[in-house]
Amino acid sequence: MHLRLSFALVFMLLLACAPAQAQEPQTMPAQKKVLCVDCPGAIVVKDNGAQAARLIDAPEGVKLIEEPGIIVWTPTAGQAGQHVIKVGINQGEGERIRQYDILVKPLERVLFVFAHSDDEFPIFSKLIHFVRTGKDVRCIWLVNKEGRHLESQEAMDKIGLPAEKLFKAGQELATVESLKLASDRILALLEEFPPDQVYMPQYECGHNQHDMAHFCALDAALRHGFEGQLYEFGLYNFHGGGPNLFSLIPAAMPSIRFTQDQQTVKLIESLIPIYKSQKAVTSYFNLALTPQQRCNTFYRPVAKWDFTRRPHTGMLWYELRANTRNDVFDKVAALTQDYLQAYPRSQDLVGMLEQDRPPNQLEICRPLVLIDPASVVQPAQE
Incomplete structure (x- = not known):
């Protein structure tokens, strides 16, 4: 009897001392993404309170930036x-x-989302490059009235983009229903013309309709299940005491620099007189931009x-006018929340928009600048 107990005790001690079996890490459901050849892309991997991230398996050229927790990759042909x-x-x-x-696929189709006619100026060089290199480009203006839309149509015709590839939504982006109609119009384009990339204004509190164009584009992309790359560009903001034209507010994502040739710069400058209804604004852009700013698009x-x-x-561009102060920002914040309450299917957008760091830390978050390979070897000019 004692011998049996001794064997039992020894066996239990051996079990207690045996190394614990390492648990296999839990694998989360795979996420599908589409990146294009020679186009810098980035994916946020560290979110929802994650403390650390490490790259386990990846194709050549993929890099993990541990802080703020993104992977960047410019896949080659x-x-x-x-992958x-x-x-x-x-x-x-x-x-x-x-x-x-x-x-990873060749870039074929691109959609640009704008609020107004003349919002295309900060990203004109990329738009022109896509047209010159034979990409299928579509543009939509969410607010434009007829007169202003005709100006953009004339400018687009001059760079080789025909009227049948230009669209307008005619919304003021000031009510929940106008946001819904604008989002629906973008969604229809995503379904009729599935693009590989979508470009939109950034959220910068320079103009409330620019911010709402960003919101509507994201909402439409979410509802569509868009797997391609979404890009943003700056129009004007007051970050760092501004004013900043065509400038990105520092954020966790890397900036991409596209350097345009002098012929493209001159072409863009020649388009300015077309925008007669916005003469004061476009003239200011023409005078205020330095030669370096004109050659580099971010x-x-x-x-x-x-x-x-x-x-x-600090002060927002909204607040430059004494009669608006915080009023415009408060209305934008309330409008987006009203929209998400009215359309519960868009609630997942909250996760897409949630910042991983408080705004005061954005001031010191200046991640790397990637070079757009398309600007290293410029296409042959006509």
Whole structure:
């Protein structure tokens, strides 16, 4: 009897001393993404309170920027096809594996979303480049009245983009229903003309309709299940005491620099007189931009914004006029929240817009600048 107990005790002690079996990290459902050849892309991998991230498996050229927690990749022509990227995410309760199923393909279709006629100026160089290199480009203006739309139509015709590829929504973007109609119009384009990339104004509190164009584009992309890359560009803001023209507010996403040739710069300058209804604004842009600013266009993958919070510290462009002060910002914040309450299917947009860091930290978050390969070797000019 004692011998049996002794054997039992020894066996139990051996079990207690045996090394614990390591638990396999939990693998989260794979996310599908589409990136284009020679186009810098970025994906946020560390969110929802994640404390750390590590790259487990990835194609050549993929880099993980641990802080703020994004992967960046500019796939080459030889990398076209299907790829898998695996990232380990630690949220304080053990590591989880996040997998991205990436399709790399040649860039074929591009959609630009604007609020007004003349909002195309900050990104004109990319638009012209896409037209020159044979990409299928579509543009939509959400607010434009007929007169202003005709100005954009004339300018687009001059760069080689015909009227049948230009669209307008005719919304004021000042009510929940007008946001819904604008989002529906973008959604229809995404379904009729599935683009590889979408460009939109950034959230910067320079003009409330610019911000709402950004919101509507994101909402439509979410409802569509868009898997391509969303990019944003700056119009005007007061970050750092401004004023800043065509400038991106510092955020977690890397900026991308596209350098245009002098012929493209001169072409853009020649378009300015077409925008007669916006003569004061376009003339100011023409006078205020330095030669370096005219040659370099900056854009980036869409950062995560919270429309109930100011995008930067200090005075907003909204507040330059004494009669508006905080009124415009408060209305924008309330309008977006009213929209999300009215259309519960868009509630997931909150996750897309939620900032990972408070605005005062955005001031010191200046991530790397990527170079757009398309601007390294310019296409032959006519």
